[in-house]
Amino acid sequence: MSYRTLSILAALFVSSAFIPTMLAGPADDAFDQGQQALAAKDYTTAIAKLQQAVQLDPDSLRNSSQLRQAVLRQTIAAHPKEGSTADFDAEIAFFQKAAADHPMSSNILLNYGFAYVDKIPAAGSITQVILANTALTQFGKSIELKPTWIALYTRGNSYLYWPRVFARASLGVADLEKAYAMQKSEPKKSYHVRVYISLGDGYWKTDNIEKARSMWQEGLQAFPDSQPLKDRLSKQGDDLKTYIDNVLDPNKRVDTDLKELWMQS
Amino acid sequence: MKRWLIALFVIPVAVFAFQAVEAKIHFEEIGAKAGVNAHHHSRQFNGDTGDVLHMFTSGGSSAAVGDFDGDGFDDIFVTDSDNGKPNHLFHNNGNMTFTDVAVKAGVVKGNEPKTIVADALWFDYDNDGREDLLVARFGTPILYHNEGNGKFKDVSATSGLNKFGNTIAVIAFDYDNDGLLDLMFGNYFKPVNLLDLKDPHVLPNDLDNAVNGGGVTLWRNTGNGHFVETTEKAGFGKHTGWTLDIGHGDLNNDGFQDIYLACDYGTDRIFFNNGDGTFTEKTETATGFDTKKGMNVDIADYDNDGWLDIYVTNIYDEYMKECNMLWHNNHDGTFTDVSAETNTCIAGWGWAAKFGDFDNDGWQDLFVVNGLRSAGKDNYIPVLVNLITQPGVDFSDVRLWPKIGDMTWSGYQKKKFFRNIGGQTFKEMSAQAGVDNDKDGRGIGLGDFDNDGRLDFYQVNADQEALLYRNNTEGAGNWVQFKLTGTKSNRDAIGARITLTAGGLKQIQEINGGNGYAGQSTKRAHFGVGKALKVDAVEIHWPSGLVQKVDGVSVNKLNKITEGKGLDR
Numbered sequence: 001m002s003y004r005t006l007s008i009l010a011a012l013f014v015s016s017a018f019i020p021t022m023l024a025g026p027a028d029d030a031f032d033q034g035q036q037a038l039a040a041k042d043y044t045t046a047i048a049k050l051q052q053a054v055q056l057d058p059d060s061l062r063n064s065s066q067l068r069q070a071v072l073r074q075t076i077a078a079h080p081k082e083g084s085t086a087d088f089d090a091e092i093a094f095f096q097k098a099a100a101d102h103p104m105s106s107n108i109l110l111n112y113g114f115a116y117v118d119k120i121p122a123a124g125s126i127t128q129v130i131l132a133n134t135a136l137t138q139f140g141k142s143i144e145l146k147p148t149w150i151a152l153y154t155r156g157n158s159y160l161y162w163p164r165v166f167a168r169a170s171l172g173v174a175d176l177e178k179a180y181a182m183q184k185s186e187p188k189k190s191y192h193v194r195v196y197i198s199l200g201d202g203y204w205k206t207d208n209i210e211k212a213r214s215m216w217q218e219g220l221q222a223f224p225d226s227q228p229l230k231d232r233l234s235k236q237g238d239d240l241k242t243y244i245d246n247v248l249d250p251n252k253r254v255d256t257d258l259k260e261l262w263m264q265s
Numbered sequence: 266m267k268r269w270l271i272a273l274f275v276i277p278v279a280v281f282a283f284q285a286v287e288a289k290i291h292f293e294e295i296g297a298k299a300g301v302n303a304h305h306h307s308r309q310f311n312g313d314t315g316d317v318l319h320m321f322t323s324g325g326s327s328a329a330v331g332d333f334d335g336d337g338f339d340d341i342f343v344t345d346s347d348n349g350k351p352n353h354l355f356h357n358n359g360n361m362t363f364t365d366v367a368v369k370a371g372v373v374k375g376n377e378p379k380t381i382v383a384d385a386l387w388f389d390y391d392n393d394g395r396e397d398l399l400v401a402r403f404g405t406p407i408l409y410h411n412e413g414n415g416k417f418k419d420v421s422a423t424s425g426l427n428k429f430g431n432t433i434a435v436i437a438f439d440y441d442n443d444g445l446l447d448l449m450f451g452n453y454f455k456p457v458n459l460l461d462l463k464d465p466h467v468l469p470n471d472l473d474n475a476v477n478g479g480g481v482t483l484w485r486n487t488g489n490g491h492f493v494e495t496t497e498k499a500g501f502g503k504h505t506g507w508t509l510d511i512g513h514g515d516l517n518n519d520g521f522q523d524i525y526l527a528c529d530y531g532t533d534r535i536f537f538n539n540g541d542g543t544f545t546e547k548t549e550t551a552t553g554f555d556t557k558k559g560m561n562v563d564i565a566d567y568d569n570d571g572w573l574d575i576y577v578t579n580i581y582d583e584y585m586k587e588c589n590m591l592w593h594n595n596h597d598g599t600f601t602d603v604s605a606e607t608n609t610c611i612a613g614w615g616w617a618a619k620f621g622d623f624d625n626d627g628w629q630d631l632f633v634v635n636g637l638r639s640a641g642k643d644n645y646i647p648v649l650v651n652l653i654t655q656p657g658v659d660f661s662d663v664r665l666w667p668k669i670g671d672m673t674w675s676g677y678q679k680k681k682f683f684r685n686i687g688g689q690t691f692k693e694m695s696a697q698a699g700v701d702n703d704k705d706g707r708g709i710g711l712g713d714f715d716n717d718g719r720l721d722f723y724q725v726n727a728d729q730e731a732l733l734y735r736n737n738t739e740g741a742g743n744w745v746q747f748k749l750t751g752t753k754s755n756r757d758a759i760g761a762r763i764t765l766t767a768g769g770l771k772q773i774q775e776i777n778g779g780n781g782y783a784g785q786s787t788k789r790a791h792f793g794v795g796k797a798l799k800v801d802a803v804e805i806h807w808p809s810g811l812v813q814k815v816d817g818v819s820v821n822k823l824n825k826i827t828e829g830k831g832l833d834r
Binding site: 127130133134163165167250 | 472473474531557558580583584585586587644646647650653654656
């Protein structure tokens with residue numbers, strides 16, 4: 001190995017280590033400015049700055065998630081209840097382009113899918129089906145690139161919202177079992193409780209009641225303060241069905257804020 | 266907020282009134298015994314797209330209640346839809362049996378190779394005191410003049426009603442208060458003949474916001490047996506939705522009839538009458554735009570506050586959870602949907618719904634029929650979703666829709682009977698009432714067919730036999746019925762508003778010309794008055810503008826009133 005080769009490798013190492021730092025700076029700045037604008041309810045500025053942050057650091061869960069939250073707050077402020085479907089179109093177009101520009105970013109694809117989920121409550125019942133299915137497609141692409149805990153949890157949980165007649169709950173269970181296996185091999189995080197809840201719901205929805213209760217109980221041992229787990233374990237039969245049907249009602253807005261995740265990363 | 270504050274004071278009174286007449290609501294199904302269990306046949310289509318078109322045109326089963334021979338008993342006209350199938354005219358024999366006199370009367374026809382019968386309506390278009398008959402079709406309508414000898418004459422050719430439409434709903438009302446009944450047709454598909462299909466793009470272009478339907482047409486009665494189209498002039502020309510039903514009523518208490526359109530695949534529409542022969546659409550401010558599948562509209566004052574409210578059925582099933590809408594009238598041109606709060610939200614794949622005081626307690630109950638297609642064990646929905654989720658698919662192309670074959674789609678649904686609890690909430694009690702059949706319901710016709718003071722109803726179904734429910738409610742309250750005859754107003758008195766005070770309740774009702782999907786109910790006004798043995802006051806606002814106070818109205822009796830003359834003796 002010649003000196004020149006070593007130098008090039010060294011230079012490559014230095015630059016590859018330096019590039020994220022260089023990008024993280026402006027992305028962080030844009031993110032901070034976006035957050036400030038969001039706090040001031042200046043949604044136009046917030047969205048512009050957060051879009052900038054996404055463009056500078058496309059694989060950041062934080063930037064994309066906060067961008068979606070800004071859009072959500074803007075549309076709810078403009079249109080009471082669940083907003084108007086058109087309010088979400090610019091956001092979807094932005095993520096579509098970002099996904100095309102950054103085809104190897106699994107988190108962009110994940111948030112692209114979430115952008116469709118955010119639109120669902122504002123849409124008519126049949127458009128909801130179309131949006132939910134499109135979101136699943138993007139979640140699937142994200143998993144193909146990188147089967148992360150959040151991507152598996154997200155897709156698995158999404159399948160559970162589909163009515164039984166579509167028989168998609170078993171697909172959700174498969175994803176959630178993978179997410180469960182992942183989190184068992186990681187240090188405990190507060191958001192891990194979500195898999196206990198959803199995987200139990202998945203077992204319930206596939207008529208495996210004992211497995212569902214067992215999963216919820218295991219979750220409660222790990223997270224003794226979890227009210228959703230306590231609620232499920234305190235109910236039986238029709239009461240439990242009513243409770244879970246209500247939780248998995250596609251007409252209700254799903255909390256797609258990933259703050260809990262990126263704040264602990 | 267104000268409404269709920271008022272409600273706090275009203276509830277105790279209302280509950281007291283209700284408890285005073287705790288009747289055991291019950292019905293007996295006597296369709297076969299009465300001879301009215303006509304079996305409907307929906308139209309069969311040929312070719313590769315026939316299966317899907319048949320599925321999309323599964324309406325057409327309708328009933329119109331009216332006393333065509335003036336003998337004091339309401340009769341029933343019932344439609345069929347397949348090629349060559351006869352319609353029925355069930356003459357009421359007065360003993361809760363009926364005789365089909367359609368052939369003798371000359372009203373069997375309508376289902377021809379290129380036309381499909383879809384709805385029917387009794388109305389006295391020439392104010393001669395006899396109920397004429399309009400048969401609405403996918404095609405041009407048929408207008409029959411009642412000749413008065415048990416026979417009808419087809420006067421379609423001279424009526425001016427010569428415009429092709431895929432009509433699924435029709436109402437008669439006097440929109441300009443000139444004393445002549447006008448017609449509004451609700452059209453489902455755009456005006457192309459499905460039985461001679463040239464272009465396969467005939468289905469909804471969007472399943473939540475479709476704008477390629479048939480809209481409505483409005484026809485003004487010019488008084489010489491002739492109608493002229495006034496759709497554009499009156500302000501309805503821009504509506505291109507998939508109209509499934511039309512409801513009319515004076516929604517803002519200004520003396521003019523307003524219009525609510527229930528539309529499939531997208532937003533319903535509300536039009537207020539300007540009083541000068543034109544209407545203004547106020548959907549955005551009155552109700553807001555919806556994306557639901559509007560199927561039926563009925564109009565009544567369910568909470569006895571003196572303002573008409575609106576009930577709309579939509580679709581609620583495992584895979585599509587659209588609430589029905591009970592639009593409470595806010596008295597200011599706006600409406601608030603209170604279906605969830607009143608327990609009237611969930612009623613399956615809704616079709617007709619009718620208000621009626623079935624226990625005579627002074628509060629309007631609600632019967633809802635439902636169910637699209639009860640067939641084999643396989644479910645069409647998972648098949649359909651494959652089409653729906655295809656990116657960029659053209660829903661309007663009938664060739665792309667999967668065949669349904671023998672599959673079931675939202676079938677075998679139990680009907681819903683909502684008992685009105687003092688105008689604040691409703692209790693579903695179809696099983697107790699004996700009306701929880703699981704047929705594929707379409708239309709409802711209310712009437713007191715045995716003149717016993719309890720409202721009965723007739724239920725027509727798609728591709729199944731019709732049902733007649735006789736009201737056998739025990740402990741029903743007292744009642745007052747009115748048969749109004751207009752003189753300056755249209756003779757049917759459609760649009761006349763009766764305000765009745767009795768037993769501490771003030772109630773309003775308007776005579777309507779066909780509100781409710783695929784059904785027309787009796788033109789008699791039927792009021793329950795609970796324990797009251799006398800009527801305190803009756804006031805009639807006629808479409809002519811005359812306000813008439815009527816004395817001497819009797820309880821537990823049909824009271825006949827002529828405009829400007831008082832009670833007929």
